[in-house]
Amino acid sequence: MNTTEQASQQQKQTKFSIKNIFVPDYENYEGVRRINIYVMRLFFALMFVFVATDSWTVILNHEGAWDPTRAVAWCTWAAYSTLALLGVFHTLRMLPIMLFMIFYKGLWLVVVAYPLWSAGTLEGSPAEEMAYMFSGIIIPILFVPWKYVFKKYILLETKKNNRC
Template identity: 90%
Template sequence: MNTTEQVPKQSKFSIKNIFLPDYENYEGVRRINIYVMRLFFALMFVFVATDSWTVILTHQGEWDPTRAVAWCTWAAYSTLALLGVFHTLRMLPIMLFMIFYKGLWLIVVAYPLWSAGTLKGSPAEGMAYMFTGIIIPILFMPWKYVFKKYILFETKKK
């Protein structure tokens, strides 16, 4: 009698399966997490790449070095996000970067304005509204996987 426990194989797509850990394809991460993160990677690519590459490719004259760094950073970030659509788990640091910078901006810029009652009508209001959407990637980030891979630096067994 075989006493080894086997993980059930997820053979086909079903709504039930997207909520179960997928050990075969995604190292135990649930498919719903993968699908939502892919959506966010695609949105990052579509919206940020369009703006950043348009500015870079149509810019005329000399660049202000600080503005050039900012636009080049956004162009690189959004282009790497495209890789996240296809290699979701490998590109999680891009998603972590997004959560970190948006969360930091909300704490450093938006929260003081909000607590002073001056966020509404300020130049930061629109961005604060958009940045609050980070709650979705925070909820769907496979935090156990992130902790294992990026905090504990899991080593491969021989």
């Protein structure tokens, strides 16, 4: 292959197209499809915008002594949302934050919402709104690159490309 063909081939691979977002990107994202990266970035941004706004507002405007349990909760959410901002820029490195979100929301749905729903008491309960919001967890579950998670966190493979 001559240099003109190589340059043309590189342009095709790096040029944005709808088709390319569904193909594993070994050059930039360790074989993770761009669509997964884009959707996870969107979720990281949403986590930052919504959770950071609430948590940091409560922390910065709080007056008086804190209830220790409430303080831990608000500080956890503030730290979580701040780390989510890093996920917008370093998506694969911050993937454990996404896994944490899937785990706590899934656990809450199983432990709190499901028993209420199966007893027919979820509707109208204080948990109803949160159950509705947490049910959106299906989207990140669909877009987390589970093969990558398995390789990185179960098999503990090291990455060859340090770009993401």
